[in-house]
Amino acid sequence: MAAKIRVITRFRNTVGLPGRLSTRLQPNHPTDDPKGIAASIIDGLMYGSGDAVIGINPVSDNLPTVETLLRMLDHLRESYQIPCQSCVLAHITTQMEAMRRGAPVDLVFQSIAGTQAANAAFGVNIAMLEEARNQALELRRGTVGNNVMYFETGQGSALSANAHHGVDQQTCEARAYGLARHFRPMLVNTVVGFIGPEYLYDGKQILRAGLEDHFCGKLLGLPMGCDICYTNHVEADQDDMDTLLTMLGAAGVNYIMGVPGADDIMLNYQSTSFHDALYLRGIFGLRPAPEFEAWSRTGISACVGFLEA
Amino acid sequence: MKSLREFTPARVDLGRTGHSLPTSELLDFQLAHARARDAVHLPLDVHSMLLELKQKNVPCVALASEAGDRFTYLRRPELGRRLNAESRERLTPLKSDYDVAFVIADGLSALAVHRHAAPLLELVLSKLDWKIAPVAVVEQGRVAIGDEIGELLGAKLAVVLIGERPGLSSPDSMGIYLTWQPRAGRTDAERNCISNIRAEGLSYELAAHKLLFLMNESSRLKLSGVLLKERAPLLPDSGV
Numbered sequence A: 001m002a003a004k005i006r007v008i009t010r011f012r013n014t015v016g017l018p019g020r021l022s023t024r025l026q027p028n029h030p031t032d033d034p035k036g037i038a039a040s041i042i043d044g045l046m047y048g049s050g051d052a053v054i055g056i057n058p059v060s061d062n063l064p065t066v067e068t069l070l071r072m073l074d075h076l077r078e079s080y081q082i083p084c085q086s087c088v089l090a091h092i093t094t095q096m097e098a099m100r101r102g103a104p105v106d107l108v109f110q111s112i113a114g115t116q117a118a119n120a121a122f123g124v125n126i127a128m129l130e131e132a133r134n135q136a137l138e139l140r141r142g143t144v145g146n147n148v149m150y151f152e153t154g155q156g157s158a159l160s161a162n163a164h165h166g167v168d169q170q171t172c173e174a175r176a177y178g179l180a181r182h183f184r185p186m187l188v189n190t191v192v193g194f195i196g197p198e199y200l201y202d203g204k205q206i207l208r209a210g211l212e213d214h215f216c217g218k219l220l221g222l223p224m225g226c227d228i229c230y231t232n233h234v235e236a237d238q239d240d241m242d243t244l245l246t247m248l249g250a251a252g253v254n255y256i257m258g259v260p261g262a263d264d265i266m267l268n269y270q271s272t273s274f275h276d277a278l279y280l281r282g283i284f285g286l287r288p289a290p291e292f293e294a295w296s297r298t299g300i301s302a303c304v305g306f307l308e309a
Numbered sequence B: 001m002k003s004l005r006e007f008t009p010a011r012v013d014l015g016r017t018g019h020s021l022p023t024s025e026l027l028d029f030q031l032a033h034a035r036a037r038d039a040v041h042l043p044l045d046v047h048s049m050l051l052e053l054k055q056k057n058v059p060c061v062a063l064a065s066e067a068g069d070r071f072t073y074l075r076r077p078e079l080g081r082r083l084n085a086e087s088r089e090r091l092t093p094l095k096s097d098y099d100v101a102f103v104i105a106d107g108l109s110a111l112a113v114h115r116h117a118a119p120l121l122e123l124v125l126s127k128l129d130w131k132i133a134p135v136a137v138v139e140q141g142r143v144a145i146g147d148e149i150g151e152l153l154g155a156k157l158a159v160v161l162i163g164e165r166p167g168l169s170s171p172d173s174m175g176i177y178l179t180w181q182p183r184a185g186r187t188d189a190e191r192n193c194i195s196n197i198r199a200e201g202l203s204y205e206l207a208a209h210k211l212l213f214l215m216n217e218s219s220r221l222k223l224s225g226v227l228l229k230e231r232a233p234l235l236p237d238s239g240v
Helices: A034-046 A063-079 A092-100 A116-121 A126-139 A169-181 A203-219 A238-250 A274-284 A290-298 A300-308 B023-041 B046-055 B070-075 B085-094 B110-125 B145-153 B204-221
Strands: A022-025 A053-056 A086-088 A108-111 A149-153 A187-191 A224-227 A255-258 B060-064 B101-105 B135-139 B157-163 B174-180 B191-197
Touching: A022 A034, A034 A053, A034 A063, A034 A300, A053 A063, A063 A086, A063 A092, A063 A300, A086 A108, A092 A108, A092 A126, A108 A126, A126 A149, A149 A169, A169 A187, A169 A203, A187 A203, A187 A255, A203 A224, A203 A238, A238 A274, A238 B023, A255 A274, A290 A300, B023 B110, B046 B060, B046 B110, B046 B135, B060 B085, B085 B145, B101 B110, B101 B145, B110 B157, B110 B174, B110 B191, B110 B204, B135 B145, B145 B157, B145 B174, B157 B204, B174 B204, B191 B204
Parallel strands: A022 A053, A022 A255, A053 A086, A108 A149, A149 A187, A187 A224, A224 A255, B060 B135, B101 B135, B101 B157
Antiparallel strands: B157 B174, B174 B191
């Protein structure tokens, strides 16, 4: 069912077209070291990763750190004319402050949930999201479109904040998608297996939740991706991820994650690797976003020099 | 051209066979995952922990949460935050007026506390002239169990040393949580945390330095959590 629904969004490239599969390059580092992060980005670009976004989860929500990473990403993208968007996934208030101070913010990120109380626990509300979106739109950094928001969600977040009002995890998750679509986001993904076994106990539950989330998101008109993932205290392994990866590929997921070797050394969980995306593109005959694909034929090899500078 | 691996501990520059990982990288990943899983399911060796502490002349007491086994612990977080009845009775006669109660709990990695809890505690105790409660060693414990223990012992401050969720490359990372006036129902916003204590992460010296700073500040300001900022001055010669 989900495969019949295409949701197409644009910023510096076009994500979600039929026959395409994009990836978020996730180059996290345990101490936010810019060179360490750049090394992971370059590795990912070589595998054709990063067309959905190059998005860093910083360890620190410290403003100067976030600004340093934003400028590094912008410098890298400008230097090699990469048709993609970047993001530093700090708290939205930190990104708003960075924009006020003139930092180069492409997409504005926030984790959101399906109840007002759970969003309050994340430290966000609708007015704040609206204000951040307007700030990002005013920067006019998109070239082929102006979808400027990036949201992450996941079943169980309201329950874990004791903010679910007795409502089940999946309904709360679908409510989060209702909130997300109001802001015409570039990207939305569930971080399906991150929450832990109290909420999704094993590989089978993660598989079910991942398919539910993608379907509900697409049905509500969202450009749905998925962080196909698990933690080490869940009864799951990389084989479960391969299964969900393949099923979401068949379901037409807009994008997945690209983490070096599937091992996020900062957030301490496992996701999908650059290799996994190549596998999925291979078996379903999928290609990256067209603008990024055109660039990757000529532009990639030059990036290797970035670390020498 | 330097290898990308010189810049990051991430799994970069893995090479490929067709679209897939080379076999050696696949095996390396599976070994790391097995080690992380073992760390999650390894039982806390209470006997050895108590022996180690007694050898260092540290009074201690063995306790357990209401989560009787690891599968219950993983499914029912609230049970890992409460002591079982026998443990509560064991604490009652120990009640006094302590400055601090230290708690060692397995959390999600008994391996982490087996390796790091006693050496770190010894370092901290050597620099502390406080009235200290018997150290609680807790099976199937979560962070919040320190609230009940601190309250039952009559301690002003609870300091919980606990195994963190293992990463693929870090099965033995220990964290420390500090709570002023511990009592059941405290929220995470009322705690301070020091994370990533392991050989490749935060050293014992720096962790002890940060902890002592937080303990002194917490005691002076009579609070903990988001209002207590960790601004410990840098250690001399530490380079950090």
